[in-house]
Amino acid sequence: MRMLWPRGSKLPTARGPRGPRRLLLASALLVGGCGDAPQVRVYEAPADGVPAPAAAPPAAPPLAAAAAESGGLHWQTPAGYRDTGESNQFRTATLKGDSTGAGEEVEVAISRVPGQAGGIAANVNRWRGQLGLPPVDRGAVIAAVSPAPTGEGGLPGMVVTLANADATPPAAQRIAWFVLDDATWYVKATGTPAAIERETPALDRFLASLRPADAAPADAAAPSP
Numbered sequence: 001m002r003m004l005w006p007r008g009s010k011l012p013t014a015r016g017p018r019g020p021r022r023l024l025l026a027s028a029l030l031v032g033g034c035g036d037a038p039q040v041r042v043y044e045a046p047a048d049g050v051p052a053p054a055a056a057p058p059a060a061p062p063l064a065a066a067a068a069e070s071g072g073l074h075w076q077t078p079a080g081y082r083d084t085g086e087s088n089q090f091r092t093a094t095l096k097g098d099s100t101g102a103g104e105e106v107e108v109a110i111s112r113v114p115g116q117a118g119g120i121a122a123n124v125n126r127w128r129g130q131l132g133l134p135p136v137d138r139g140a141v142i143a144a145v146s147p148a149p150t151g152e153g154g155l156p157g158m159v160v161t162l163a164n165a166d167a168t169p170p171a172a173q174r175i176a177w178f179v180l181d182d183a184t185w186y187v188k189a190t191g192t193p194a195a196i197e198r199e200t201p202a203l204d205r206f207l208a209s210l211r212p213a214d215a216a217p218a219d220a221a222a223p224s225p
Helices: 120-130 138-144 193-209
Strands: 013-016 019-028 042-044 064-069 073-077 081-083 091-097 106-114 158-164 171-180 183-191
Touching: 073 081, 073 106, 073 193, 106 193, 120 138, 120 158, 120 171, 138 158, 158 193, 171 193, 183 193
Parallel strands: 019 158, 042 064
Antiparallel strands: 013 019, 019 171, 064 073, 081 091, 091 106, 106 183, 158 171, 171 183
Protein backbone atom coordinates (compact mmCIF):
# COMPACT_ATOMS: atom_id res chain seq x y z
CA MET A 1 0.00 0.00 0.00
CA ARG A 2 1.36 3.40 -0.94
CA MET A 3 0.11 6.53 0.75
CA LEU A 4 0.90 10.16 1.24
CA TRP A 5 -0.11 12.01 4.37
CA PRO A 6 -3.26 14.01 3.51
CA ARG A 7 -2.77 17.72 3.29
CA GLY A 8 -3.89 19.48 6.45
CA SER A 9 -4.00 16.29 8.53
CA LYS A 10 -2.50 16.17 11.99
CA LEU A 11 0.71 14.26 12.47
CA PRO A 12 0.49 10.99 14.43
CA THR A 13 1.54 11.24 18.05
CA ALA A 14 3.45 8.64 20.05
CA ARG A 15 4.00 8.71 23.77
CA GLY A 16 7.29 7.72 25.31
CA PRO A 17 9.35 8.29 28.46
CA ARG A 18 9.40 12.02 27.77
CA GLY A 19 5.70 12.48 26.98
CA PRO A 20 3.88 13.05 23.67
CA ARG A 21 6.05 12.84 20.59
CA ARG A 22 5.16 13.92 17.05
CA LEU A 23 6.15 11.40 14.44
CA LEU A 24 6.19 11.49 10.67
CA LEU A 25 8.35 9.35 8.41
CA ALA A 26 8.79 9.52 4.68
CA SER A 27 11.26 8.23 2.16
CA ALA A 28 14.97 7.79 2.71
CA LEU A 29 17.91 5.98 1.27
CA LEU A 30 20.77 4.52 3.19
CA VAL A 31 24.37 4.28 2.39
CA GLY A 32 26.98 2.31 4.27
CA GLY A 33 30.57 1.53 5.08
CA CYS A 34 32.52 -1.38 6.61
CA GLY A 35 33.06 -2.29 10.23
CA ASP A 36 33.96 -5.43 12.13
CA ALA A 37 33.83 -5.06 15.92
CA PRO A 38 30.70 -3.47 17.41
CA GLN A 39 31.20 0.21 18.12
CA VAL A 40 29.12 2.63 20.13
CA ARG A 41 28.67 6.21 18.99
CA VAL A 42 26.78 9.12 20.54
CA TYR A 43 25.40 11.86 18.30
CA GLU A 44 23.78 14.93 19.82
CA ALA A 45 21.42 17.38 18.17
CA PRO A 46 19.66 20.41 19.64
CA ALA A 47 16.15 19.68 20.86
CA ASP A 48 13.95 21.49 18.78
CA GLY A 49 4.99 13.61 11.70
CA VAL A 50 2.87 8.86 8.06
CA PRO A 51 1.21 5.84 6.79
CA ALA A 52 1.15 2.32 8.20
CA PRO A 53 4.72 1.00 8.46
CA ALA A 54 5.99 -1.96 6.49
CA ALA A 55 7.03 -5.13 8.28
CA ALA A 56 10.64 -5.28 9.37
CA PRO A 57 13.01 -7.32 7.16
CA PRO A 58 14.11 -10.81 8.25
CA ALA A 59 16.78 -11.22 10.89
CA ALA A 60 20.18 -10.03 9.77
CA PRO A 61 23.83 -10.63 10.62
CA PRO A 62 25.12 -9.18 13.91
CA LEU A 63 24.71 -5.41 14.16
CA ALA A 64 27.02 -2.87 15.73
CA ALA A 65 25.04 -0.60 18.05
CA ALA A 66 25.21 3.15 17.55
CA ALA A 67 23.16 5.35 19.87
CA ALA A 68 22.00 8.92 19.46
CA GLU A 69 20.81 10.95 22.43
CA SER A 70 19.68 14.42 23.53
CA GLY A 71 17.02 15.12 20.92
CA GLY A 72 18.66 12.50 18.71
CA LEU A 73 18.15 9.12 17.15
CA HIS A 74 19.16 5.57 18.03
CA TRP A 75 20.04 3.00 15.39
CA GLN A 76 21.93 -0.24 14.80
CA THR A 77 24.63 -0.14 12.17
CA PRO A 78 24.52 -3.14 9.79
CA ALA A 79 27.49 -5.50 9.71
CA GLY A 80 29.89 -4.43 6.99
CA TYR A 81 29.29 -0.72 7.60
CA ARG A 82 31.43 1.82 9.41
CA ASP A 83 30.99 5.33 10.74
CA THR A 84 33.33 7.62 8.80
CA GLY A 85 33.18 10.38 11.40
CA GLU A 86 32.00 12.91 8.79
CA SER A 87 29.44 15.42 10.07
CA ASN A 88 28.49 19.08 9.80
CA GLN A 89 25.76 21.49 10.91
CA PHE A 90 22.97 19.34 9.49
CA ARG A 91 24.57 15.92 8.90
CA THR A 92 24.61 13.96 12.14
CA ALA A 93 26.58 10.98 10.86
CA THR A 94 27.89 9.30 7.72
CA LEU A 95 28.11 5.54 7.21
CA LYS A 96 29.80 3.65 4.40
CA GLY A 97 29.74 -0.03 3.70
CA ASP A 98 29.27 -3.12 1.59
CA SER A 99 27.33 -5.79 3.46
CA THR A 100 27.52 -8.30 0.59
CA GLY A 101 31.27 -8.19 -0.01
CA ALA A 102 30.75 -7.18 -3.64
CA GLY A 103 33.53 -4.59 -3.36
CA GLU A 104 31.30 -1.58 -4.06
CA GLU A 105 30.30 0.65 -1.15
CA VAL A 106 27.29 2.86 -0.64
CA GLU A 107 27.19 5.98 1.53
CA VAL A 108 24.44 6.66 4.06
CA ALA A 109 23.98 10.25 5.24
CA ILE A 110 21.91 10.79 8.40
CA SER A 111 20.74 14.39 8.65
CA ARG A 112 18.52 16.52 10.86
CA VAL A 113 16.82 19.76 9.77
CA PRO A 114 14.68 21.88 12.14
CA GLY A 115 10.98 21.90 11.27
CA GLN A 116 9.27 20.07 8.43
CA ALA A 117 11.26 20.81 5.31
CA GLY A 118 9.22 20.84 2.09
CA GLY A 119 6.55 18.39 0.95
CA ILE A 120 6.87 14.84 -0.36
CA ALA A 121 6.44 15.79 -4.02
CA ALA A 122 8.85 18.71 -3.78
CA ASN A 123 11.50 16.61 -2.03
CA VAL A 124 11.20 13.65 -4.40
CA ASN A 125 11.53 15.94 -7.43
CA ARG A 126 14.52 17.67 -5.83
CA TRP A 127 16.22 14.30 -5.35
CA ARG A 128 15.33 13.32 -8.91
CA GLY A 129 17.03 16.49 -10.09
CA GLN A 130 20.18 15.52 -8.20
CA LEU A 131 20.28 12.36 -10.30
CA GLY A 132 19.64 14.18 -13.57
CA LEU A 133 16.04 12.98 -13.79
CA PRO A 134 13.12 15.23 -14.84
CA PRO A 135 10.38 16.17 -12.36
CA VAL A 136 7.19 14.11 -12.21
CA ASP A 137 3.64 14.91 -11.16
CA ARG A 138 2.12 14.15 -7.78
CA GLY A 139 0.51 10.93 -9.01
CA ALA A 140 3.88 9.54 -10.05
CA VAL A 141 5.36 10.52 -6.69
CA ILE A 142 2.56 8.71 -4.84
CA ALA A 143 3.24 5.61 -6.95
CA ALA A 144 6.96 5.74 -6.17
CA VAL A 145 6.92 6.03 -2.37
CA SER A 146 5.99 3.28 0.08
CA PRO A 147 5.97 2.74 3.87
CA ALA A 148 9.46 2.28 5.27
CA PRO A 149 10.32 -0.84 7.28
CA THR A 150 9.98 -0.34 11.01
CA GLY A 151 10.74 -2.49 14.02
CA GLU A 152 8.94 -2.76 17.36
CA GLY A 153 8.98 0.64 19.01
CA GLY A 154 10.47 2.15 15.87
CA LEU A 155 9.50 5.14 13.78
CA PRO A 156 6.87 4.95 11.02
CA GLY A 157 7.84 6.50 7.73
CA MET A 158 8.17 6.19 3.98
CA VAL A 159 10.90 5.26 1.55
CA VAL A 160 11.66 5.91 -2.09
CA THR A 161 14.31 4.55 -4.45
CA LEU A 162 15.44 6.64 -7.41
CA ALA A 163 17.93 5.62 -10.10
CA ASN A 164 19.41 6.99 -13.31
CA ALA A 165 21.22 4.24 -15.20
CA ASP A 166 22.01 6.68 -18.03
CA ALA A 167 23.94 9.11 -15.84
CA THR A 168 27.74 9.26 -15.97
CA PRO A 169 28.46 7.46 -13.76
CA PRO A 170 25.13 5.69 -13.14
CA ALA A 171 23.68 6.78 -9.80
CA ALA A 172 20.88 5.85 -7.43
CA GLN A 173 19.49 6.90 -4.05
CA ARG A 174 17.30 5.22 -1.47
CA ILE A 175 15.88 7.86 0.86
CA ALA A 176 13.70 7.84 3.99
CA TRP A 177 12.58 10.74 6.15
CA PHE A 178 10.52 11.36 9.28
CA VAL A 179 9.63 14.15 11.68
CA LEU A 180 10.59 13.71 15.31
CA ASP A 181 10.16 16.40 17.97
CA ASP A 182 9.61 19.19 15.42
CA ALA A 183 12.66 18.30 13.33
CA THR A 184 12.94 16.36 10.07
CA TRP A 185 15.41 13.48 9.95
CA TYR A 186 16.65 12.09 6.63
CA VAL A 187 18.44 8.82 5.89
CA LYS A 188 19.86 9.04 2.40
CA ALA A 189 21.80 6.19 0.79
CA THR A 190 23.74 6.91 -2.39
CA GLY A 191 25.57 4.58 -4.77
CA THR A 192 25.34 2.95 -8.17
CA PRO A 193 21.99 1.37 -9.11
CA ALA A 194 23.52 -2.10 -8.70
CA ALA A 195 24.99 -1.29 -5.29
CA ILE A 196 21.76 0.22 -3.99
CA GLU A 197 19.82 -2.83 -5.14
CA ARG A 198 22.27 -5.20 -3.43
CA GLU A 199 22.32 -3.18 -0.22
CA THR A 200 18.56 -2.63 0.08
CA PRO A 201 18.08 -5.52 2.58
CA ALA A 202 20.80 -4.10 4.85
CA LEU A 203 19.48 -0.58 4.43
CA ASP A 204 15.96 -1.70 5.31
CA ARG A 205 17.21 -3.41 8.46
CA PHE A 206 18.89 -0.14 9.34
CA LEU A 207 15.62 1.76 8.84
CA ALA A 208 13.77 -0.78 10.98
CA SER A 209 16.22 -0.13 13.83
CA LEU A 210 15.59 3.63 13.99
CA ARG A 211 13.92 4.95 17.11
CA PRO A 212 14.05 7.98 19.42
CA ALA A 213 17.17 7.88 21.59
CA ASP A 214 15.08 7.92 24.78
CA ALA A 215 13.17 4.87 23.54
CA ALA A 216 16.26 2.79 22.70
CA PRO A 217 16.21 -0.83 23.92
CA ALA A 218 17.27 -1.20 27.53
CA ASP A 219 19.96 -3.69 26.52
CA ALA A 220 21.53 -1.34 23.95
CA ALA A 221 25.21 -0.77 24.49
CA ALA A 222 25.99 2.22 26.68
CA PRO A 223 27.49 5.21 24.90
CA SER A 224 31.21 5.85 25.14
CA PRO A 225 32.26 8.52 27.67
